[in-house]
Amino acid sequence: MAVRISGKEVSEKIRRQLKSEVVNMRSLGIIPGLAVIIVGDDPASKVYVRNKELACQEVGIRSEIHRLPAHITQEQLNHLIGQLNGREDVHGILVQMPLPPHLDELEVINNIHPDKDVDAFHPINVGKIMIGDYRFLPCTPAGIMELIHHTKVEIAGKNCVVIGRSNIVGKPMSMLMLHENATVTICHSKTRDLAKICSRADILIAAVGKAGFVTADMVKPGAIVIDVGMNRDGEGKLCGDVDFPSVEPVAGYITPVPGGVGPMTITMLLKNTVTAAKNL
Numbered sequence: 419m420a421v422r423i424s425g426k427e428v429s430e431k432i433r434r435q436l437k438s439e440v441v442n443m444r445s446l447g448i449i450p451g452l453a454v455i456i457v458g459d460d461p462a463s464k465v466y467v468r469n470k471e472l473a474c475q476e477v478g479i480r481s482e483i484h485r486l487p488a489h490i491t492q493e494q495l496n497h498l499i500g501q502l503n504g505r506e507d508v509h510g511i512l513v514q515m516p517l518p519p520h521l522d523e524l525e526v527i528n529n530i531h532p533d534k535d536v537d538a539f540h541p542i543n544v545g546k547i548m549i550g551d552y553r554f555l556p557c558t559p560a561g562i563m564e565l566i567h568h569t570k571v572e573i574a575g576k577n578c579v580v581i582g583r584s585n586i587v588g589k590p591m592s593m594l595m596l597h598e599n600a601t602v603t604i605c606h607s608k609t610r611d612l613a614k615i616c617s618r619a620d621i622l623i624a625a626v627g628k629a630g631f632v633t634a635d636m637v638k639p640g641a642i643v644i645d646v647g648m649n650r651d652g653e654g655k656l657c658g659d660v661d662f663p664s665v666e667p668v669a670g671y672i673t674p675v676p677g678g679v680g681p682m683t684i685t686m687l688l689k690n691t692v693t694a695a696k697n698l
């Protein structure tokens with residue numbers, strides 16, 4: 419039976435460390451500040467932003483939420499980002515995605531100063547990840563690395579399979595595993611023999627967005643299985659991409675949903691904000 423990797427526990431440990439770092443920084447007159455922009459009334463986005471606000475409070479980061487109406491223009495949004503870029507008390511800027519369709523997400527990301535881009539979505543930060551010279555890592559992949567390190571299993575030389583090639587999860591995840599000397603295979607919707615490829619993985623990372631996608635026959639006995647998925651099952655309950663009941667007896671380590679990757683993502687945002695405040 420797999421050991422469950424508790425993202426909640428790992429996340430609490432990192433938050434305690436961050437909290438004491440922030441106490442030290444505050445004693446030196448540095449108060450890490452995060453500005454979050456939310457456009458429109460998307461209920462899920464509102465919950466995410468509220469959770470970020472609470473997490474900031476927990477570790478002593480000053481947060482400010484800019485709630486903008488859905489009909490705001492690109493120019494108005496760009497103007498606000500420009501103002502936040504120029505403010506010394508704002509160390510991190512995050513624009514909650516998705517944005518209403520008339521707004522250009524790429525333009526928004528490009529407008530955030532790379533030194534304040536705590537999501538690490540700016541092309542400069544993406545390029546830095548590629549060459550292994552980075553300050554910020556995108557929050558979800560960074561959180562997953564913490565979870566894998568927590569198992570103490572050596573990554574170098576292992577076969578790692580990442581299912582999914584999105585810019586925010588799959589691609590950076592693959593790059594981080596490569597930097598740690600894993601042999602990485604990236605799978606996507608056009609991959610042939612997916613189950614066979616997955617079944618050779620020592621570390622399997624599922625970032626697909628389909629409930630129950632990874633089944634026991636796709637998992638090598640003893641493998642580390644990381645479930646990034648956040649889906650709703652037929653009853654509306656949160657579930658991952660991994661068919662947990664069938665995979666748990668086969669895997670060596672497994673992350674649950676909820677309580678696995680999810681809590682790590684916000685914690686890594688806090689860490690990036692503290693890093694940004696240290697460096698400005």
Ligand code: NAP
Binds near residue numbers: 558584608609628679
């Ligand atoms: P995404 O942009 O939709 O990407 C999904 C990836 O899965 C794509 O690369 C797609 O391939 C691939 N895929 C879809 N169907 C497939 C199939 N049948 N076989 C193989 N590959 C397939 O999603 P994302 O943003 O990376 O997110 C993935 C999941 O993680 C979602 O459930 C999301 O909610 C969750 N998530 C969780 C967190 C967290 O903090 N826990 C953070 C971010 C995302 P193609 O490229 O070929 O289309």
